[in-house]
Amino acid sequence: MRKEKPKYKQIIDAAVIVIAENGYHQAQVSKIAKQAGVADGTIYLYFKNKEDILISVFEDKMAVFINRLQVIVDRNETASEKLQKMIESHFKVQTDNKHLGIVTQLELRQSNIEVRAKINAILKGYLDLIDEILRQGVNAGDFRANMDIRLARQCIFGTIDEVTTSWVMKDQKFDLLALAPKVYELLLNGIKS
Amino acid sequence: MRKEKPKYKQIIDAAVIVIAENGYHQAQVSKIAKQAGVADGTIYLYFKNKEDILISVFEDKMAVFINRLQVIVDRNETASEKLQKMIESHFKVQTDNKHLGIVTQLELRQSNIEVRAKINAILKGYLDLIDEILRQGVNAGDFRANMDIRLARQCIFGTIDEVTTSWVMKDQKFDLLALAPKVYELLLNGIKS
Amino acid sequence: MRKEKPKYKQIIDAAVIVIAENGYHQAQVSKIAKQAGVADGTIYLYFKNKEDILISVFEDKMAVFINRLQVIVDRNETASEKLQKMIESHFKVQTDNKHLGIVTQLELRQSNIEVRAKINAILKGYLDLIDEILRQGVNAGDFRANMDIRLARQCIFGTIDEVTTSWVMKDQKFDLLALAPKVYELLLNGIKS
Amino acid sequence: MRKEKPKYKQIIDAAVIVIAENGYHQAQVSKIAKQAGVADGTIYLYFKNKEDILISVFEDKMAVFINRLQVIVDRNETASEKLQKMIESHFKVQTDNKHLGIVTQLELRQSNIEVRAKINAILKGYLDLIDEILRQGVNAGDFRANMDIRLARQCIFGTIDEVTTSWVMKDQKFDLLALAPKVYELLLNGIKS
């Protein structure tokens, strides 16, 4: 599998650095190749085209969020606790990697509709897990029975996303993780039964 | 004042159509000029450069949201009622113009950091009005006293934005306006005292 | 005659200022019109096109050189004295108008071949007068009999021109007029019998 | 070193031909690329921008003049002989390449101030060698002791330049090289002791 080859990872990491430090529109393939320490042409042995690099970057980084959330969902806890852990986990991953937020919240959003559609398909795996928590909460009677799952999830993700983007745009100057309890409280109030 | 000249408006409207129908990266100045029924050079009598067109488009369209919200804020009603009207107004404006959502939710987000920074400055006028409603609600005892205004606003705007984007990406197939009551209920639960 | 109309002169003078202060390639017709205090379109009531303005500027300014030289040539003096006066006169005119040198020595030389050809035609009136002095000198036995008039004139004009250009490029910092005696000596040695 | 790559030279030579045959303002990069037999983009692997091409053209061609003059200066001859050889060499180089004079005397002079400044810096290498000959002549007692070196050089270069330009503008119809002895005589008379 291509993802296991060392150069694949090398190029992905280089792309994150180049995009974060130069911005989406200044992240030329040649710059990524240089950062990765390979020739321009080598990129095309591992990626179909530039679009493929960008999508792979998102996929690679999103996997961290998804894997952690999967662990949370699989635990034997209440939906409210899972919601809380989810928010904390999301903010924790962003806090741990300065480049990540710049890339996911600002730069990759400048990509064109086609790339964004593929990014959304990847994001769906994450959103589905949030839905799962919400369904668990409804079934357990923790969350309101007549709640629109999709809407609730859009509220949760929209809020987390907006807060994260705001934090990135403020140069990550404040403690994002410290906001988790207040975000949790706000969101829980909206959905609890 | 330039905005009162008919051609200024003509070009703005042409830009919205061209961007919505061709996409951000295929919205060439010459295409906008043709759509507006003017010569390419005429564009530059009304706009400094292409960036200026895009920012002006956002400014012009955002003004509709802001003006309507200002009216709502100025009314003699409870903060909860204003929140409700705000959500309805937001969805109403989006519903009334098929092109608008494509431009604000999808296409203009592909613009570079400089344009986005200017877009955010315009957006701030809208966010400030939401903050105003929240402050009014807290002062009147309708909303929780210890509520973080900024966080609550990020929750509200993040949710509305996410719902709207989702509606646009689903080709505006369902009735966005019909979602307003449920969105209102969800958000109000999160902040009411 | 168009040259006697006040606006004609107004535009010529404006052109000299605009060219000197902005450079040839930044001397747009609209800038000249603004400096002259007329509308863009008005320019075209007095000049056929932009080229015509530039040529007229050269013609107008060159007339000063030519008229003064004509007076010198018509005097009852030796050719050597006339040569001396000519050099002094040339440097004097340049010294008297700071803008003139910038326009004639640097900026107008950036014009295209067609304009330069017309400029050369105007210059010919000046060169012919130099030839006249040289012929007088040869006839009077002051200058070498076997001298090639055209070559001698090219030497004289080439030297004066090179010295003047050098003075302009050194920001007219030194006293050009003070060089006249040495230039005269150098050139006279080359041609005297 | 870039100058040793065949394509660098290819492009320089193509630029000379295109400029000479089409004129400075009609010498588009794409035309130069086509003449050089390379793609437009290839130009930019060897030159920073169009300005860089033009300056490089002048530099490359001026090197011929400078190298030949350096050889002359280094010889064990009198300053007068060197002056004579210099004039002959200058006219010889111009005579050998029909395109060269058009480019150096007419077309490149239409370039803007920035390019001209860089061209003048290159030209300085040539002028310095003329100064060297003059200093040698003064020291050896061949040229006048109280002579102003700079002025004498301006006279020499101004004359050669004027004669050459005149020859180019007359479509190189007469024998430029045949003028060398008379030019030499004229200039030598001006400076010899």
Added chain:
DNA sequence: TATGAATGAGGATTCATTCAT
């Protein structure tokens, strides 16, 4: 005469991708 809004042709440059080595 005078105005000035409108016109529209024209070109340098970037960069994702290829392919001979």
Added chain:
DNA sequence: GATGAATGAATCCTCATTCAT
């Protein structure tokens, strides 16, 4: 697998000139 020189399509903006008023 790896290289990197070469490709070439694609677009924003300027400004001389016109002409309806």
